[in-house]
Amino acid sequence: MEERGTRLEGKVAIVTGAGATGEAEFVGIGQAISLLFTRQGAKVILVDRDEKNAQITLSQIENEGGEASVFVGDVTNLESCQAMTEAAVQTYGKLNVLINNVGISGPGSVTDVAEDFWDTVMDVNLKSVMLTSKFAIPEMIKDGGGSIVNLSSIVGLRAGGGRPSHAYAASKGGILGLSNSMAVHYGRDNIRVNSMLQDTSIALWSPATLTRNCLICAAVLGR
Numbered sequence: 001m002e003e004r005g006t007r008l009e010g011k012v013a014i015v016t017g018a019g020a021t022g023e024a025e026f027v028g029i030g031q032a033i034s035l036l037f038t039r040q041g042a043k044v045i046l047v048d049r050d051e052k053n054a055q056i057t058l059s060q061i062e063n064e065g066g067e068a069s070v071f072v073g074d075v076t077n078l079e080s081c082q083a084m085t086e087a088a089v090q091t092y093g094k095l096n097v098l099i100n101n102v103g104i105s106g107p108g109s110v111t112d113v114a115e116d117f118w119d120t121v122m123d124v125n126l127k128s129v130m131l132t133s134k135f136a137i138p139e140m141i142k143d144g145g146g147s148i149v150n151l152s153s154i155v156g157l158r159a160g161g162g163r164p165s166h167a168y169a170a171s172k173g174g175i176l177g178l179s180n181s182m183a184v185h186y187g188r189d190n191i192r193v194n195s196m197l198q199d200t201s202i203a204l205w206s207p208a209t210l211t212r213n214c215l216i217c218a219a220v221l222g223r
Contacts, residue, residue, distance in 0.1 A: 009041030017102030019053025038066030075128035125171035145190025
């Protein structure tokens with residue numbers, strides 16, 4: 001049994017991209033966040049487009065004595081994002097935390113990337129942050145405030161070597177700008193908005209990294 005705590009006791013969170021990855025020796029970022037949040041007392045809506053992967057995360061949480069629910073949905077779809085917020089409120093009575101973790105990438109410079117792929121990356125990585133926040137924020141305001149954490153990347157700040165992924169870089173830079181603007185605007189409503197920057201080489205977390213990084217995320221929520 002993993003060590004449990006009360007840091008997020010009574011909180012209700014939505015985590016997008018919360019399903020397992022299929023790599024047994026690693027834990028996906030959304031999966032890791034969901035596990036740690038429930039270990040710290042939160043109830044979590046596990047959002048993923050793959051029900052099987054989401055159920056794996058749910059089973060892990062329930063085996064540890066935590067509480068969570070699966071929501072199968074599309075974060076690029078307005079109606080789906082509205083429904084996931086409604087599911088959180090109907091199931092647990094409120095919504096305090098939104099973790100926008102879902103994201104995709106792929107190689108391609110602006111001169112060779114396909115337009116439809118560019119649009120898909122922007123929809124999944126950036127538009128989804130707007131759509132999920134659109135419905136989550138009013139519920140947070142009803143409860144006196146809340147916290148949103150958007151997963152960005154170091155490439156949103158500076159370019160790296162290797163094969164370019166200009167769509168990914170643009171989307172992650174957009175998340176930083178959007179998060180900063182949202183933080184200023186919704187701070188008056190006691191809603192905190194922060195970004196976490198992951199290294200582009202880290203798509204999965206080892207168990208040791210899981211605890212360290214997720215506790216940082218939890219600290220942001222409890223600021």
